[in-house]
Amino acid sequence: MPELKKNFVVFESDDEKVIEEFVGIEIYSTPDIKGINGDYKTNYIDFIVKEITNDGKILEIKEDSPPIPFSRDTNDKYTTFNLVKIEKDTFEAINQLCSTLHIPSHFITYSGLKDKHAVTVQKVSIRGNFVEKLQEIEIDNLYIRSINPTRKPVRLGSNRGNHFIITIRNIEDVPNLENTLQKSIDTLKKKGFPNYFGLQRFGKYRPNSHLVGKLILKKEYEQTFNEFILRKYSSESPRLQQIRDKVRHLIYDEQNFSEVLNIFPKSLSYEWDMLDYFNQHPMDFKGAVFQLPKKLITLLINAFQSYLFNRMISLRVSENYPLAKPVKGDNICILDDLNGQPTNVNYIYGSLYDEYLEEALEMGRAAIVAPIVGYDTDLNNYPLMQKFFTQILEEESIDPSIFQSEWLKEFEFKGSFRPIVIRPVGLDMLELEDDEVNQGKKKVKIEFSLLKGSYATMLLREIMK
Structure with missing residues (x-):
């Protein structure tokens, strides 16, 4: 752990693994498989993120379609389009759009934040008719495509997930490298990995x-x-x-x-x-x-909730409880048949339904979940995780009354839950070849999809370590 001083937090090193521990990211689902090390995001083109819409369509970076004019007959109220950004965070991109179009930020909605050091594409909506103005926009490293009028806007969390194509560089050319990579990929396909909130949620250089x-x-x-x-x-x-x-x-x-x-x-x-x-x-x-x-205050409060979730996962494993197998007192959530998202159908493991719950977990139709604690969370619904949550509060001298704060209610943090393990879809090694950037080293390109809210960097840490 870092040395904590009143005015200075000193990490043992700038190694990302050291900083991850500060935000509760401590364990691996593949601890017995050697990591390949390496670097990612060496170049923005090495990290491509394509939003997956709620109907399962993967947006493409270069896809475009002719703009469609607004129509009163179809009751159009919003202008929706594909936003492609390069080396910009979502807030910066939205602010630039607002400034160029002379509109307030609340006119623009999107389903989620996308990585900064990357090439990303996502759906965005603007209240009103901006079909013509959007065609005229010229902003560096920002591209507007597939402009369409819609009756409803894109809303936060309305996407199904994200598709990633990522290149890891500067890998040592060691014996059996390809076999090691394939073993990691096969294991992650089968077992998944801890569904941690990644460093992006907390700040990479100032993780507070x-x-x-x-x-x-x-x-x-x-x-x-x-x-x-x-x-x-x-x-x-x-x-x-x-x-x-x-x-x-x-x-x-x-x-x-x-x-x-x-x-x-x-x-x-x-x-x-x-x-x-x-x-x-x-x-x-x-x-x-x-x-x-x-919006930022909302993210800061949510980061605290995310930290507690991360700590609960890590504490579960450090206390010798399995990550992917249910234990008496676990909350098991049934997943939606169509999109794999958690539903509101939950069972406590350790009852008459255990056999059916185990089968649903094995088939990927259910998930073990832990609470994202808010003012309306009933921890009695999470008997096992409640034990870890209480232990964390005691270790960090946190008064439980904090979860009845007026700000949780002001910003509508009722509380929710989240699977503790996530399985990637379509995880595959696309190529393993010489790294033209780092002489004598290798690079590997992988692709996979994750449900919304899960972090690609948490999969990468399993492979790289």
């Missing part, structure tokens, strides 16, 4: 979203301000560490506070807006925190 979310729920706004802006992480750049040091020494100096705004990068817009507010309203930490957009 869950800590900020927890502090917001605890209404500790000065500590929230300090964690979001002032606390340094050894995993971020030395330049930013130095800037945070300087800001911390000036933060309570009203006479010289303006210097803070001069030295803090405007590119870190969320932090900069908080500091600007604090300059105008000294010591109003709560007001500064709530300069953050509602």
